[in-house]
């Protein structure tokens with residue numbers, strides 16, 4: 001099965017309409033796709049779906065589901081931020097994500113830009129990235145509980161701007177123990193981790209989230225993964241899937257076909 005379940009459109013910060021994505025998926029031979037618009041957050045409207053757009057999005061995807069039902073399976077999901085209000089439209093599935101660290105009442109964006117991140121860590125953590133990562137992974141460890149997600153979004157997003165370890169050392173034992181704790185929590189909750197190639201397609205990283213050592217740890221603890229490209233542009237649908245599969249094979253992680261999971265639940 002060829003599928004993609006992490007897709008953003010013009011309703012939030014993606015570049016295409018839902019139908020353009022469907023047509024590209026058909027052209028690329030996909031069997032199933034799921035849209036996962038960013039959940040509305042009232043403290044930051046720059047990237048998410050407005051309340052109005054959420055309703056339009058749901059209608060649009062449902063119409064497309066029907067229109068293309070003989071050609072491709074289409075699902076209406078959500079990428080639910082831990083600080084977003086719960087959805088009332090009954091999404092087909094949920095990707096649970098942490099995009100902010102809440103510190104002293106301030107929502108610090110984790111993935112907006114390197115400049116913003118460095119300035120915020122300096123201002124709120126005295127420049128200590130390990131203290132920042134501690135709060136980040138503390139939140140990530142709770143993402144299943146808070147969002148009741150099916151898939152854990154970009155587990156180590158905190159390392160987005162850290163290619164070459166320019167901000168902090170990812171092999172430092174302080175950092176490693178933080179992600180161990182968060183992974184233990186989420187594996188215990190039985191959630192699927194996405195191997196997310198989005199930051200590669202946008203030029204931030206050369207490897208997917210989560211990093212290789214994390215995948216080895218997931219394998220060791222019998223956790224499961226699937227693959228997404230966190231698509232914001234139809235041209236990049238399914239980007240670097242082959243590399244992601246290679247990585248999964250190499251680390252011995254168990255891959256699950258999320259399309260099959262939804263089909264088995266009659267969704």
Ligand SMILES: [Zn+2]
Pocket residue numbers: 079097099153154
């Ligand atoms: Zn995200």
Ligand SMILES: [Zn+2]
Pocket residue numbers: 006008079230
């Ligand atoms: Zn996303």
